[in-house]
Amino acid sequence: METRRALLVDAFADEPLSGNPAGVVPDAAGLTEDQMRAVASELGASETAFVRPGDEGEGREVRYFTPEEEVDLCGHATIATYAALFERGEIDAGTHTAQTAAGDLAVDVGEDDEVWMEQAAAEVAAVDVDHADAADALGIDVAALRDVGADLPLARASTGFPFLVVPVNYFEHLRDASPDQGAIADLCERADARGLYAFTFDALDRESTLHARAFAPLAGIPEDPVTGTGAGACGAYLRRHGALDGEFDEIAVEQGHLLDRPGTVRVETDGHDVRVGGRAVTAMDGEITVPENDDDDIVVA
Template sequence: MKNIMKESVYHLLDVFTNQRFGGNQLAIFEDATEIPTELFQNIARELNLSETVFLYPKNDQGHYPMRIFTPVKELPTAGHPTIGTAYFLAQKYPQQIGQLELIMSQKIGEITVKVDISSSGVTMATMYQIDPIFGKVFDNRHQIADLLSLKESDLLAYPIQEVSCGVPYIIIPVKTIKNIENIIFRTDIWEQLKPLFNENSVYVFTPHGTLPNGDLHGRMFAPELGVNEDPATGSANGPLGCYLFKHNIKKGPLISEQGFEMGRPSILHIHIENEGDKITAVKIGGQAIIVGRGTFFL
């Protein structure tokens, strides 16, 4: 007698882009109640995307519980899964002109996302990240340059620093777009550095863009999350915006480019609000597009 397999539908999105085959891929299982929780990690590993979301129905508070997995671990929060899931949910509401507010219940807590809707549909989703924590500054600049296959002279004079808005990143500033393009991430050096970095992911940026309206250009490496390189990282661009504000490098609404070297160009909108020297809000926005649907057999 054949075993009867359950089927679970997932949706595939490209996030931080409005073009198919750009941005960061995301799988969303829209009804996680039908999937045993012990399978979440295995499913994420099988799909092998940067992140996979398991979404639950709206709870009594009107919030949407969701869990986020990389191929190797669960995350407390993440940018492109939050933006992509909000975009996906907004498609299910009657089309209305204006702004829709969604509350996403994540491992880290409640995350607010505001979705702008025009007559042509969803135009932008913006998540509010938690207040920044500025961590350790790293002085071993020569070794960190080696990690990226760059010279120490390619690094900007600003600090190399750990910053977190829920997920910690090591922020590394370099001088030029060419420096970014020339990065080859050395896993041998990473093995030496990861205890010092507490296994946190690395975000390298330059304060220049390739597009006419681009302000920043970056790359993100997360070997401990099973992600060699990520094409668009909302949870890193929030800390990046806070870093830029703290060190007086760039302020105001910023356009951040990522994923270009991977052939998946992504655009992230950074907006840091402040009262004097105090950061009062960290907002990351972007677009998304639904590109496909699949069925997983359980």
């Protein structure tokens, strides 16, 4: 049977076994959707990126699979992919094109190992969801949401993966949340979103702008450690609502501490154009046996 190189790369992190792990298959040419989905399920990361030659020989096509489905874009898997390609000398520092289902996106790789990716143009829209329902889904007292809701309403925000954005007043309330995955899934369906992104300005690190948590049960992800698309969408949402100073200044979003996988996403946005950046560290480098189209058995070597 055929084997392919497979990596687990921790994105938005400076140390292994922190940040958000992504699967990366750097040579996925010829793999079918069923094979990619099976490999993603075996690797077990929230998303796995599959890299193939780009159209007309330009850039690279990148497709993203959760253990259950294909998604249009994944921020942390993109950062992980290009950091791993650079680390192994397969690409040089500079600007590269990632051809994704969300569009062709620029990825900048720095000599300092930091990777920045362009995201799809931000979409921010009002939603017909009240604070009581969001609070019930998160297992948070509704007062913690209404306290900031006058200035920052619930909204649907997307840079390629749509989130229901939920502001929370204090870290302790976000920390002590008791999320109901079924209720979150129902709420996301009502809001035409794929996940719920809850955040607070009450961050742990004095250099962080926000602390966040992300839940995406509709994509098979109960809680994501550090979420690039969520941070980018939330940054655009905050710009649109005038909650941040400066027009395009960088903000830092911390996440993952409650899952013992702390990481930081850096975001630049004017409310429409969005870039997110960070570093990534390879935690596992090996080979995976790819099943035949009708064979679900996969063995990691």
